[in-house]
Amino acid sequence: MTATTLRLSAQGLSKIFTLHVQGGVKIPVFHNLSFEAHAGRCVALAGPSGAGKSTLLRSLYGNYLPDSGHIKIRHRSGWVDLANALPREILDLRRYTLGHVSQFLRAVPRVSALDVVAEPLLAVGADEDKARNRAAELLERLNLPERLWNLAPATFSGGEQQRVNVARGFAPSYPILLLDEPTASLDAKNRRVVIELIAESKAKGTALVGIFHDQEVRDAVADDVFEVESFKETVA
Ligand SMILES: Nc1ncnc2c1ncn2[C@@H]1O[C@H](COP(=O)(O)OP(=O)(O)O)[C@@H](O)[C@H]1O
Numbered sequence: 001m002t003a004t005t006l007r008l009s010a011q012g013l014s015k016i017f018t019l020h021v022q023g024g025v026k027i028p029v030f031h032n033l034s035f036e037a038h039a040g041r042c043v044a045l046a047g048p049s050g051a052g053k054s055t056l057l058r059s060l061y062g063n064y065l066p067d068s069g070h071i072k073i074r075h076r077s078g079w080v081d082l083a084n085a086l087p088r089e090i091l092d093l094r095r096y097t098l099g100h101v102s103q104f105l106r107a108v109p110r111v112s113a114l115d116v117v118a119e120p121l122l123a124v125g126a127d128e129d130k131a132r133n134r135a136a137e138l139l140e141r142l143n144l145p146e147r148l149w150n151l152a153p154a155t156f157s158g159g160e161q162q163r164v165n166v167a168r169g170f171a172p173s174y175p176i177l178l179l180d181e182p183t184a185s186l187d188a189k190n191r192r193v194v195i196e197l198i199a200e201s202k203a204k205g206t207a208l209v210g211i212f213h214d215q216e217v218r219d220a221v222a223d224d225v226f227e228v229e230s231f232k233e234t235v236a
Pocket residue numbers: 017018027029047048049050051052053054055056
């Protein structure tokens with residue numbers, strides 16, 4: 001049996017949203033979920049729309065605090081539990097260990113596409129030329145026209161923004177990478193580039209957790225499938 005390296009362990013996770021501005025209505029999303037992610041493998045989160053896949057992925061990035069359970073992340077030769085990590089630990093984790101390709105790019109005004117992609121490399125002290133070369137290499141592979149590289153992505157089309165977002169997520173080699181529908185607005189040619197990028201990062205030892213709307217992409221990249229089942233009972 002080949003030994004695999006555990007990178008992320010979610011244990012007994014539950015999430016209930018409380019709508020404080022709407023009379024405290026409770027929306028139970030998922031209950032008691034457990035799964036693991038290992039180096040060099042990709043787990044696909046599956047389930048119908050509204051099952052809680054994005055909420056789970058955002059919890060794994062520390063955007064939402066789970067109501068119960070643990071999210072243990074391998075970080076700097078130890079383990080950090082996102083269920084009780086300090087804000088500065090979460091920032092350090094995101095800088096060095098945990099990448100996230102969100103469904104939509106949060107475009108920062110006046111920052112060029114090239115700089116948006118190079119930024120996570122510069123944040124860990126990469127040489128400026130190397131960071132920009134890596135950014136250019138990724139934007140080229142993802143077929144983003146070169147005339148757009150020095151423009152801010154705010155005015156880009158959905159597919160162009162998504163390619164900038166994908167390039168940014170794959171620029172560093174994170175030990176763990178979370179992907180929320182990275183190919184949803186891409187054409188077949190660029191979907192294949194994303195499939196290649198995922199395969200390359202698996203080969204480098206990244207543990208990936210992703211939501212793949214596209215069956216073709218999921219079949220091509222997923223080593224494991226984790227079904228997210230929504231919580232059906234009502235909560236008093
Ligand atoms: N920030 C939030 N506040 C309240 N409810 C939310 C929030 N985010 C998601 N939800 C609800 O949680 C459920 C799961 O949503 P989501 O995780 O986006 O599902 P999926 O990604 O599987 O389609 C939905 O019913 C959605 O309305």
